[in-house]
Amino acid sequence: MSGARRHIALVAHDNKKVELLSWAAFNRDTLARHQLYATGTTGTMLEYELGLPVTRFLSGPVGGDQQIGAKIAEGVIDLLIFLWDPLEPQPHDPDVRALLRLAAVWNIGVACNVTSADLMISSPLLSGFYQRARPDFGDRDWPQQRAS
Numbered sequence: 001m002s003g004a005r006r007h008i009a010l011v012a013h014d015n016k017k018v019e020l021l022s023w024a025a026f027n028r029d030t031l032a033r034h035q036l037y038a039t040g041t042t043g044t045m046l047e048y049e050l051g052l053p054v055t056r057f058l059s060g061p062v063g064g065d066q067q068i069g070a071k072i073a074e075g076v077i078d079l080l081i082f083l084w085d086p087l088e089p090q091p092h093d094p095d096v097r098a099l100l101r102l103a104a105v106w107n108i109g110v111a112c113n114v115t116s117a118d119l120m121i122s123s124p125l126l127s128g129f130y131q132r133a134r135p136d137f138g139d140r141d142w143p144q145q146r147a148s
């Protein structure tokens with residue numbers, strides 16, 4: 001497939017890590033064409049499972065979600081696959097909420113379960129022909145464009 005190299009963040013809560021890893025292994029060839037980012041533990045497991053480089057941030061509960069949120073606000077991340085656990089409260093629930101909020105603010109693609117991740121990975125967003133709409137923040141600035 002020709003097309004743009006997208007910047008994809010992958011995050012999973014502990015009860016969802018196996019699901020994310022098996023989804024990522026199934027989609028390894030597609031993921032290999034893009035640049036991957038992840039929170040700490042998720043990223044370590046993904047690198048091991050896929051044998052692909054992953055830019056890893058801190059673990060979610062100690063700031064990793066916030067770091068990915070910052071990258072979204074900087075215009076670096078195009079897509080977020082975040083398998084958060086809907087059945088168990090997390091100590092860092094405010095950070096989880098903040099990450100999802102920034103994804104909505106900056107109009108990036110977000111998948112919170114495997115079905116939506118399947119839709120995302122087969123989306124024209126990954127083909128390079130789709131340009132996502134930039135949010136209108138009035139006089140606020142859109143982040144600088146990435147070099148690549």
Ligand SMILES: O=C(CO)COP(=O)(O)O
Pocket residue numbers: 011012013014038039040041042043058059060061064065096
């Ligand atoms: O807690 C997380 C997301 O909220 C994920 O963090 P880890 O990838 O370090 O487990």
